[in-house]
Amino acid sequence: MLNIIKKLNKTKKRCLIILAIFLLIAIFSDLIMPYSHEDISHPPLLKPSTRHFLGTDEIGHDIFSLLIYGFRITIFTAIVSGFLSTFIGISLAYISSYYGKTVKTLISEIANLFIIIPEIVMIMFFSSFAKPKLIYTVMAIVFFSWPKVYKIALFKIMDYMEKNKVKYTLLIKGNWYDVLKKLLPNLLPIMSTFFILQCNKAVMYEASLSFFGIGDPLKKTWGKLIRAALNYDNLYYDSTFLWYLIPPVVCLIVFVITLTLLVSENDNS
Amino acid sequence: MKTLVKYLIYMFIIVILSFVLPRLIPGSPLFAMSEDINAVGIMTNEAFKAFQEYYAPELPFLEQFWKYFKSIINLDFGYSFYYKMPVNKLIKERIGWTFLLSFLSILISSIIGIFFGIRSGLKDRESKFMIGVLLSVQAIPTFLIAAIFQIVIAYKLRLLPPTGAYSPGMYIGQHGYFKDVLRHILLPLLVLTISGVPSIYIFAKNSTANVKKEQFVKMARYLNIKNRDIYYKYIFKNIIPELLGRLNIQFVLAITGSIFVEVVFSYPGLGQLLRNAISYRDYPLLQGILLVSCIYGLIVNLIFELVILNNIKRY
Numbered sequence: 001m002l003n004i005i006k007k008l009n010k011t012k013k014r015c016l017i018i019l020a021i022f023l024l025i026a027i028f029s030d031l032i033m034p035y036s037h038e039d040i041s042h043p044p045l046l047k048p049s050t051r052h053f054l055g056t057d058e059i060g061h062d063i064f065s066l067l068i069y070g071f072r073i074t075i076f077t078a079i080v081s082g083f084l085s086t087f088i089g090i091s092l093a094y095i096s097s098y099y100g101k102t103v104k105t106l107i108s109e110i111a112n113l114f115i116i117i118p119e120i121v122m123i124m125f126f127s128s129f130a131k132p133k134l135i136y137t138v139m140a141i142v143f144f145s146w147p148k149v150y151k152i153a154l155f156k157i158m159d160y161m162e163k164n165k166v167k168y169t170l171l172i173k174g175n176w177y178d179v180l181k182k183l184l185p186n187l188l189p190i191m192s193t194f195f196i197l198q199c200n201k202a203v204m205y206e207a208s209l210s211f212f213g214i215g216d217p218l219k220k221t222w223g224k225l226i227r228a229a230l231n232y233d234n235l236y237y238d239s240t241f242l243w244y245l246i247p248p249v250v251c252l253i254v255f256v257i258t259l260t261l262l263v264s265e266n267d268n269s
Numbered sequence: 270m271k272t273l274v275k276y277l278i279y280m281f282i283i284v285i286l287s288f289v290l291p292r293l294i295p296g297s298p299l300f301a302m303s304e305d306i307n308a309v310g311i312m313t314n315e316a317f318k319a320f321q322e323y324y325a326p327e328l329p330f331l332e333q334f335w336k337y338f339k340s341i342i343n344l345d346f347g348y349s350f351y352y353k354m355p356v357n358k359l360i361k362e363r364i365g366w367t368f369l370l371s372f373l374s375i376l377i378s379s380i381i382g383i384f385f386g387i388r389s390g391l392k393d394r395e396s397k398f399m400i401g402v403l404l405s406v407q408a409i410p411t412f413l414i415a416a417i418f419q420i421v422i423a424y425k426l427r428l429l430p431p432t433g434a435y436s437p438g439m440y441i442g443q444h445g446y447f448k449d450v451l452r453h454i455l456l457p458l459l460v461l462t463i464s465g466v467p468s469i470y471i472f473a474k475n476s477t478a479n480v481k482k483e484q485f486v487k488m489a490r491y492l493n494i495k496n497r498d499i500y501y502k503y504i505f506k507n508i509i510p511e512l513l514g515r516l517n518i519q520f521v522l523a524i525t526g527s528i529f530v531e532v533v534f535s536y537p538g539l540g541q542l543l544r545n546a547i548s549y550r551d552y553p554l555l556q557g558i559l560l561v562s563c564i565y566g567l568i569v570n571l572i573f574e575l576v577i578l579n580n581i582k583r584y
Contacts, residue, residue, distance in 0.1 A: 011401070113279050116570050117563045118525035121543070125559045128547045129291050204410050208529065211412050212547050230416065236424045249417075253409050260408040261401065 015262040022255060025068065026075040035062040037069040037220060045240075054243040058232055066220050067247050074221045074255075077138060077206050082199030084142040089149025090191060094183075097157045098176050108154065111147035119144045123205060127214050134216045141205045149194050160186045193263050200259040207252060222248040276571050283563045287556055288337050346560065347553030351545060356557035359542060364561070366434055367531065367538035371523040374458055378465035379519070383512060386473025391481065391500065403467040411464045412529035418460050419533055429456045432535035457534045461527055469515065476511045480504050517573040521566045 008016070025032060034053075035042070040060040048055045054063040092111075096104035114122075123140045130136035160166060166182050209215050210223025217224070229235060229245040328336070340347070346356035389399075406414075423431030430436070435449050480486065481504060489499050519526075524539060531540030539558060546554040 109275075113282060116279065116521065116566050117283060118522060118566055120525050120528070121559050121562050124543070124547060125287075125555060126290060128550070128555060129552070200408065207410050208412065211410075211529065211532070212544055214547060226413075226416075236420060241420065245416075249413055253405075253413065256408045256410075257405045260404050264400075264404050 012262055015258045018254065018258045019262070022071065022075065022258075026071040029068045029072040033065040033068045035065045037061070037065050039065070048243050054247055055240075057228065057244065063225075063244060063247070066225055067222075067251065070220055070222045070225055070248060070251070073134070073219050074203060074206065074223070074252075077134065077221065078199040078202045081138045081141045081145075081202040081206075082195050082197075084138070085146045085198045085202075086149055086191060086194045088142065089146040090153045090187070090194070092146070093150050093153035093157050094176075094180065097154060097161055098179060104154075107150070111150045114144060114147040115151065120205065120208060124209065124212060124214060127209060128212075132214070132216050134219045137206060137209060137215045138202075140209075141202050145198065145201060145205070149198065153190065153194070156190055157183065157187070196259050196263045200256055203252070203256055203259075222252045226252070272571065272574055276567055279567055280564070283560070283567075284338060284341055285334075287560055287563075288334055291552065291556070341560065346557035349546075349551055349554040349557075351549040351551040351554065356554050359554065360539065360557055360561055363538050363542050366536060367524055367527055367540065370454065370457055370461065370531070370536065370538060371527040373454070374461035374465055374527070375516075375519050375523060377458070378462045379469055379516060381462070382466045382469030383473045386470040387477045387505070387508070389470075390474040390477025391504070400471070403470060406463065407467040407471075409464075410529070411460070411526070412533055414464055415457070415460045415530045415533035418456060422456060429453075431456075434537050453536075457527075457530045457536055460530050460533075465519070465526070469519070472515050473508070473512065476508045477504060480507045483507075513573065517570065520569045520573070523569075524562045524565055 039062065042052065042056045042060045042062055044056055044058050044060045046052050046056045052062050052064065054067065057063055057066070092107055096107045122144045126140040126143065127137050130140070160183055163186075166179060170179065206215070206221055207223035207226065210221055210227050211230075213227060215221075215224070220228075225248040226245065229241065229248070232240070232244065235241045235245060344357055346360070348354070349356050349359055352359055419431055422428050430453050434453050435446065436453075440446070486499060486503050489503055527536075527538065528540035528543060530536070531538045532544045535541060539562070542554065543558050545551065546558060
């Protein structure tokens with residue numbers, strides 16, 4: 001683990017540090033939050049002060065607490081849906097390259113269809129019909145975002161399948177588990193890359209859905225916070241947007257960019 | 270012929286999906302008891318009647334599907350609860366603005382992205398900082414870029430109108446209509462272009478760099494062929510198929526790409542329609558938009574697959 005980190009270049013090391021901080025905040029959000037995220041007993045629309053770092057919103061939430069709570073919900077959503085979509089995509093790719101023929105044609109045609117139709121509209125369609133719960137949002141994101149993982153993973157796995165050690169395993173009638181064991185060392189790097197990319201996408205999708213007002217209104221992600229800020233009519237009259245809109249936007253952008261730079265291939269040459 | 274059949278099957282699957290999903294998803298209105306909906310008061314009585322007529326929940330499943338299928342063949346997507354208008358009429362009215370906005374932005378961002386991408390792909394060194402910036406821009410959700418531009422340019426600096434496609438009260442043919450539309454489209458167009466350029470740029474740069482490494486380009490250099498000819502005849506012609514593939518994706522995403530920008534700037538395209546459909550739970554409208562954007566995606570793909578990608582060969 002340490003060796004892998006040492007090999008990374010400067011930018012990626014910085015990204016890892018930022019990511020670690022984000023994760024720590026998400027894990028210990030209960031300790032950091034000065035008030036509960038459900039606490040609406042504060043006077044509404046206060047300016048930032050020592051008691052309320054980012055002031056309060058129009059209902060009476062402490063915005064700083066909401067923001068910290070957003071770390072937990074957003075990152076949790078990202079990790080769960082990133083993991084699930086990567087897992088489904090790669091397992092299906094493995095299944096179709098192991099069995100080949102009809103299974104492969106069938107699954108890859110389905111994947112093709114999902115790639116042609118615009119996934120964000122599908123996700124919106126699905127999650128606006130469903131009950132406003134976080135789990136259905138996650139389900140929608142997972143269900144419609146595995147095909148891209150599948151496509152690239154299939155390509156790579158087919159490539160590895162041609163390698164000698166895998167061929168020998170098949171020759172001595174190794175079952176799917178034995179083949180997988182041989183493949184795994186090669187698969188792990190692309191799996192981790194996909195996982196990070198999918199986390200990134202999940203955050204974007206969640207923010208986009210929240211922007212449209214879809215999803216659980218009680219689970220305040222950064223996207224929901226941004227939506228709430230944009231819904232507030234007098235946002236731009238004074239400088240309210242400085243502590244209402246900008247903090248969640250900055251968190252979201254920093255998180256997304258960190259993830260993108262962490263897996264980008266362009267800058268490690 | 271085979272491709273056509275494949276696309277017809279795709280089409281059929283999409284129709285099935287749009288039929289089955291609302292009936293399967295937990296918590297959907299078709300799932301709930303009909304009295305529930307009425308009692309909650311989400312819909313007026315009249316809308317509820319239209320709703321029942323369209324979905325006909327009392328019929329057997331297959332008959333429901335047959336009814337749905339027939340109405341879609343006739344391009345009847347049902348009746349919008351919120352706008353109190355047929356869905357296909359609504360979509361027809363709005364889709365022009367979406368196409369105007371997204372096709373213009375694809376055109377501009379492709380020209381900029383491809384030009385600069387090829388240029389930096391031909392160079393041997395590249396600026397890491399530039400790539401970092403582009404990757405970051407690509408990573409930011411479009412609606413955030415739109416919101417930031419709206420705050421700064423429209424609300425704080427008051428350079429351009431913040432919302433709409435034309436000033437209220439303007440109509441086609443009126444003096445200054447064209448200029449007014451132009452002024453309104455500038456800001457959304459700028460945002461869409463900014464969010465579109467990085468991916469095209471990076472793509473063009475990478476494929477140029479890949480072709481440049483090929484043996485025939487090296488050979489051409491040994492043969493002292495003019496640089497200009499190498500660039501045009503050997504490199505540019507070879508990246509055309511890949512670029513077209515990329516443009517294909519860009520065009521497929523034309524409708525959905527502009528949704529968020531339209532919502533932020535209240536541009537009267539499909540995006541706004543979708544937003545209202547979602548916030549008022551206007552299911553027929555939602556379904557109609559889904560179908561139209563899927564059909565559009567399929568048609569674009571079909572065109573690219575049939576006409577262009579088959580006719581171009583690698584040199």
